[in-house]
Amino acid sequence: MTRHSKLSDPSYELMDDHAGLSIIYRQHGFPCPLVRWHFHKEYELHLIIASAGKVFIGDYIGNFTPGSLFLTGPNLPHNWISQVAPDEVVPKRDMLVNFTDQLFESGHQVFAELKRLTPLLERARHGIEFRCRHTIAQAMPLMQRIADHQGIARLGYFLILMELLAGCEDYQLLSGTTAQHLGEEHNIDRTNRAVDYIFAHYGRDLTLEEVAEHLGMKPTYFSRVFKHATGRSFVEFVNRLRISKSCELLADGHKPVTDVCFESGFNNISNFNRRFQQLKGMTPSHYRRLVEQRPG
Structure with missing residues (x-):
């Protein structure tokens, strides 16, 4: 089970303890x-x-x-x-x-x-x-x-x-999106709660509508706010999180690729292979071979 933080504090962090110091x-x-x-x-x-x-x-x-x-x-x-x-x-x-x-x-x-x-x-x-x-x-x-x-x-x-x-x-x-393209404080705070929820549930079937309901928002409005705040659509964000998880599983053990697919949150192997190829430029099996060949 994954421990995830409850992100309810304001998204903008004001550091008022500089006290005249440089760092x-x-x-x-x-x-x-x-x-x-x-x-x-x-x-x-x-x-x-x-x-x-x-x-x-x-x-x-x-x-x-x-x-x-x-x-x-x-x-x-x-x-x-x-x-x-x-x-x-x-x-x-x-x-x-x-x-x-x-x-x-x-x-x-x-x-x-x-x-x-x-x-x-x-x-x-x-x-x-x-x-x-x-x-x-x-x-x-x-x-x-x-x-x-x-x-x-x-x-x-x-x-x-x-x-x-x-x-x-x-x-x-790391980020293709810089700060000036991201959403205002209020929207980032709501996205904060969305990211928390997604992180807790991405290992199973998870829809935009479910997350929007969790936040008390209409799906179309949530979709717009989420993309503005993260720089990615809901589906793309979730797929990237799942591919990141699959890379971790491929690197850490010898589970069959099919098991990695489902444990990462994908519901069919063809979609998993297609998304992996799009994001990593190679198949899951090729990725595993490269990881195994890397120097310690």
Whole structure:
């Protein structure tokens, strides 16, 4: 069974604890009120310490595991939902740093070296997952030093970490939709609840009408709001979530492809194969062979 968060808090997160500081460091476990489909004006550098699950950034759906490292740009909605046992609590799941454009816009005027970070910050508007194991191995102790220090020392370690990430060439841009294309706060809050419901029920037959009824909305209106807030239609969103789940199952074991199909939420093998080919550019069997051949 999947543990999913009840996402009832406002979707816009106002961080009023800058207190004149350049960056905010936070860490939290799961479940936690901060785990929800939300956005804020700050960038977010986000390191997963424990548990695995699904990541939602803009219109992107993927997987995260311990050691996953992401950078999201201003106002780009995001959420990480752990797949854990019922009533399981993860004491420390996330380490994150938040900062605003103002830090670097003002800093450029004094420290020319900060301009080297501009391409990284531009990429972050689509969301970035860093893939280089060596980079992540260096980033983790730097994040811990940020956690352990205050003042100028904390800022110094943060800038060292940002320079490291700016030089990383093994990364993936995540969302095809940037923040300016996404819906207003009220609609994202409703989409927040829709994503929560979809995540809990995508393993079975799930219709747009059912989710709309759960939210107390008319199906046509819900369809419009959902696409505006996520950048994808309801059917496309659900199919991408199911394909993400199927990739996880194909990589983790030797279940027959037919079993993977039904466990992922598809109701027939031909539709599963067609959707998988569309999104991954290969068959499920080919995907499994590639995963098995990859170096450890």
